[in-house]
Amino acid sequence: MGSKWSKDDALIWLSGGALVLGFLMVAGLILVIVVHGLDRFWPQELTRYELRDGRIVLGHETSRVSIRTTGSLGERSMAYRLRVRTGDRERFPVEYVWLEEGRIAGRDAPREAVVVEQVWGGDIFGFLESFVDDGTVVARGYEAVRAHYREQAPELERLRRQRALSIVLSFADGRQHTVSLANVQRIYTPNAMTTWTRIRHYMGGAWSYLWSPPRDENRLGGVYPAIFGTAAMVILMSVVVMPFGVLAAFYLREYGKPGPFLNVVRIAVNSLAGVPSIVFGVFGLGFFVYFLGGTLDRLFFPAELPEPTFGRGGILWCALTLALLTLPVVIVAVEEGLAGVPPGLREASHALGATRFETLWRVVVPVVLPSILTGLILSVARAAGTVAPLMITGVVAFSAELPVDGAWPFVHLEREFMHLGFHIFDTGFRPDGGEASLPMAYTSTLLLLAIVVALNAAAIGLRSRLRRRYSLAVG
Incomplete structure (x- = not known):
């Protein structure tokens, strides 16, 4: 009788363990989907990384992984590297770059860094330089360009059809890039946002995702x-x-x-x-x-x-x-x-x-x-x-x-x-x-x-x- 009960108990525990394991796997999969899915609309803070070789990269960190390294004498050590989304497809065609933490000389979060959401071509991270209206520069500098853009925003659709409007941005390494406002979805400054502004931005992004068509080959926009x-x-x-x-x-x-x-x-x-x-x-x-x-x-x-x-x-x-x-x-x-x-x-x-x-x-x-x-x-x-x-x-x-x-x-x-x-x-x-x-x-x-x-x-x-x-x- 004791042997019989022990076998039954083992079967019960085995079935229960399999059920719990399956539940945990499904719950883990759903958790990963929820975390990554809901994180998409939250405005990420932009960080400027200064590397020891003189390069400068502007972007936001998406992950941090550990790597094992071997020194010249065979000693093993642990190092870390960051995966950074750069918003600079001219310099980084895949838009992401790996940075080793040991080669980062310094980092900061510039308040004037902006994100330009394009209809086509992905997001651009940079700094506002000037606002151009039909070939004439009408505003220079971060504050002036931002104020002029906000002033024109209510009639931006009509102005896009009537005049050639564009903005000039500079990347972290000093290169300049001109973006036509006909290709701009919106511009925002994540580092200058308050908590309430971030929540409004998040809700607006989620609403746009549900009720707008896709753009940039389905990478951006809505569904x-x-x-x-x-x-x-x-x-x-x-x-x-x-x-x-x-x-x-x-x-x-x-x-x-x-x-x-x-x-x-x-x-x-x-x-x-x-x-x-x-x-x-x-x-x-x-x-x-x-x-x-x-x-x-x-x-x-x-x-x-x-x-x-x-x-x-x-x-x-x-x-x-x-x-x-x-x-x-x-x-x-x-x-x-x-x-x-x-x-x-x-x-x-x-x-x-x-x-x-x-x-x-x-x-x-x-x-x-x-x-x-x-x-x-x-x-x-x-x-x-x-x-x-x-x-x-x-x-x-x-x-x-x-x-x-x-x-x-x-x-x-x-x-x-x-x-x-x-x-x-x-x-x-x-x-x-x-x-x-x-x-x-x-x-x-x-x-x-x-x-x-x-x-x-x-x-x-x-x-x-x-x-x-x-x-x-x-x-």
Whole structure:
């Protein structure tokens, strides 16, 4: 008996340890995403580093790592180096530079250092030298240029179209750089900000991120088109998959007669659930895009050929592809709900004279609604995070047009669109992006997690209300 209990205890502790380890890994991953994602909008203090070789670098520290060094006599020691974001792509093409702490002669935080957020070309760190209006210098020095910029800021958009406005900045090493105000998003001085000013700057950056389009090859700006595209695709996918999934589950559980055909259908559904997502993408490209899209073009848009209208990637084909991908999830969830309906409910309905359809519609469907919502939750969560099939059926890294706008016919199902999942892939794993794209990838990942959690929470809340409502009938 003692040996038996010891084995059971070991199994319990092993299972509990695995559960705790998995929870800690997931919590750690989420914590990393949250910290890096929320840190993106906070204005970082700029530091001027003076190196022993005479070089001067202006930027903000992003990380500090330890390295082991070996001296001339073989002695080993520990040293540190800093990774600094420079905001100087002319001098440092990758925008980041490593500085060894032992070679730093001094450092300070100049109050007049500014950050110039450009529409294209990334941020620039430097010092304001002059304000130029149609080739004429109208202000010189930090205070004068800053005051003139603030004075012109309310009418800056109109002035940009009428006159050639620009500012001249100097880098930490003395080089000067002219920036056209047509390419300036905003200018701010992080070292001169108060705590309240930093909070306002943070909230403004977060708001701009949610409601503005991306810029500088998705490294900067917002993700509004990606949010809109993801939501539109998920809604369209849900509209397609839910009726088919619910009807298929009702047929398999309520109407289908046991036999070879029903067995083949169940095997097909189970097999469909195990197919890799990229295979669905290849099927969507071949069947939906080339076959169905090409047929629609030949029948309804012959004047546009050879330029395809529906015979290319678009949000409709992405939604249909993901509907196929999530169809087994909905079928299984609804079938499990139907299996849990007490037989007495059906028998009581039939005893009162209700037909089979009336029993299903008025008795069974309300009880199974929580299971239907479960299928919707699972399908939405999977569709929002699936990227592989979308890459070949209609998603793009950048699109200037939305699937829904004010132009007739208002809903454009043939258009390519942006997706948050693909946006994360594009910014986080692009070969030319380097470190500059990672903050955007972290923030977009956090946003996608927040959207999925919010959708799931809303659906779970509605499901719980329905369960409480029909708990008496089920009991």
